[in-house]
Amino acid sequence: EDQVTQSPEALRLQEGESSSLNCSYTVSGLRGLFWYRQDPGKGPEFLFTLYSAGEEKEKERLKATLTKKESFLHITAPKPEDSATYLCAVKDNYGQNFVFGPGTRLSVLP
């Protein structure tokens, strides 16, 4: 059974204080790993797709990386508007389902 864990559960940063969020996964053949951002009461907003170990994607202050067992979302010099829950999801070789991790709630203080 596919499993996704995320750490930390919650993270408070000062504006400009860089950090990383972790997503660890166990799947039967990874087809893709996906990062989403979710604001309270809204649907998840797609950020990145990673397909193979060693791959990296960047968008503004965010950079996602992938190894064979985990992915990191690096946030460089965050701003208060980066505050949100960041969700990691995987899709395996056998299913159509996106299996989500529990998320990391990020708060960036001005």
Place this chain on the structure above:
Amino acid sequence: DTEVTQTPKHLVMGMTNKKSLKCEQHMGHRAMYWYKQKAKKPPELMFVYSYEKLSINESVPSRFSPECPNSSLLNLHLHALQPEDSALYLCASGSIDRVSEAFFGQGTRLTVV
């Protein structure tokens, strides 16, 4: 255009009511999903439609009835719900032909009273 539109945004219904949630996408995606999300929890899969046919039903109670009238529309019919069914209901769509991300709508906030 990467938009998935869900209506209504908010819904309050009694336990004896019948209501429907609607979802629409025009990205040509042939996989469409219903997820349920409780507060401070990740989305949980309810149903998957592939090429307008139900391909996954995650043991969802029969008071939830999905329908996919065509490749752009997805409905979720609700009947005799319980207060514990109150949640954010999310629709998503994605490609079947290649491994790619799913795009989510903004959700319907459902309250059962």
